[in-house]
Amino acid sequence: MSEPFISLCPEITRANAFHLIDWLEDESVVRYLSDSRHVSRSIEQVVQRVQLPILTHVFNQGGRFFMAYDRHDEPVGFVRLVRTGQDCEIVLVIGNRDNWGRKLGASALREGMKFAFFDMRAEKLIARIHTENARSLGTFLRCGFVLERETSAMKSFAMTSERYLQRLRAGRMGASSEIYITEIDQTRLRRLVALEPGPDTVDLAHEIERAVVVDSRQVDGDVVTMNSRARLRLDDDAMEVDLVYPDDADGSADKLSVFSDVGSAILGYREGDAIDWRIHHRTRRIRVEKVLYQPEAAGDFHR
Template sequence: MSKPFISLCPEITRANALNLMDWLEDENVIRYLSDSRHVSRHIEQVVSRVQLPVLTHLFNQGGRFFMAHDRDDRPVGFVRLVKSGADCEIVLVIGDRDNWGRRLGASALREGMKFAFFDMRAERLIARIHADNARSLNTFLRSGFLLDSETPTLKSFAMSSERYLQRLREDTVNDPSGIYITEIDQSRLRTLIALEDGADVVDLEHEIERAIVVEPQQVKRDVVTMNSRAVLNLDDEEMEVALVYPEDADGSEDKLSVCSSIGTAILGYREGDAIDWRTPHRTRRIRIERVLYQPEAAGDFHL
């Protein structure tokens, strides 16, 4: 059975809005959503009033809104993040009931935490959950959230940025599909992120922070490190690429900037690894077929 996969897409189309209206009219979906009626009416008014194919700006008023897509790019739910001071509140819904029980909520939550802590720079992520919503309560508890406060009808959970980073690193150590990065690459990439700070490097920063860090002399020969060359299978199409820093990318297909979607995706993976990765327009299936050249294996530690 494949690992649950969710990507969060910031673009909201008219078709997405119609999906949302359907979900918010389902009593089983909205049972524990306090403002679902208001939201449904608002979406209906937007769809009827605005004749635009993309409605992203209307959904991001007062916060960040994402459609949750499965591995086949089908919308199955949504995530909303609202920043208030140093805190950020998350609302997460899997609206497609056919997907309940597949742990897509936990996958969507992981993606939501990534945006909250690496993009919005929240110090704490808050979730307010109805006391009877057992499915959501279990999802947030399994993901490491701690009870912050409660009333007879509402429980408030919190995740601090420090706890999030600690768990992110611990989960990687116990994950057989964890990625590896050398100390030198980590240092250089952190400097790059500081200069490129913004939404474009959110995934890269996340990957660096969750990676297992090793000395250059100890990294396995089949790991994709910076300036490595590898053969990829990208959606069943084979291609040879070099993973380079942005200043060395010349726009050709065979030089992938580490800041690009596919470049970030392959960093730290090994021969034989397969990755589902969301690019700006769709999810791609990537397999590392062969590592043709790795600077560390060749003794080129100056690269």
């Protein structure tokens, strides 16, 4: 439970807007943000002018905007992705100084990369950082960004999609637990995700690419593969589910599509593993208690 955890939420509420105003009026937070004062005033004007509970459409003008939440569903910062041709530029802020030093910035950056490369399909992700912003410089370097150019005031870092995938597949993107996927499942799932790209498949696409790929005849019997049946615990709620392909999900509670939040979360984990995952606007603790049936362990290689 001590591992840093961040989830990004694209829905921006009025309450979020007031958090943003508070953060952007803190001199220590905005010290290296060139347009922070202008942005803060603009948000105040929006809140006064637009009397709606959800302001997502306003914040997504010119890019994609996400609130960053911690494990306790408290907003701790934001990530903005701006399309520039085939590339994206990222702006990342951890807004409350009490959260500095908890490695939440690196976790938010990794989540931002997921959306940039798996949703927006960027060829390159760019970050422009003030030369005196040592904390941010260290975060981007530790996450594998490469210095492209610099001036006396600014350094420009980049992560290409190719480099991102290489590091992801090599297990160098900070995931706390390894997951396992069979060659057959990976091929089928990649094909399905390619047919339905978008924010709903970002997490699944990420999990498919970071997984350790194993032969169907060699996967351990306690791993959740496709068409496995497992007993789970979501916080305090127990449930038994079959992890199935979308076409096999019939809407019942026990036929869980791999495209669903929980389905994407449990793929590749094994008995005893526990993870935090954001489901329906809140973070849940998911534990795989028992793999009750696994096709590969049962000798069914022709599902």
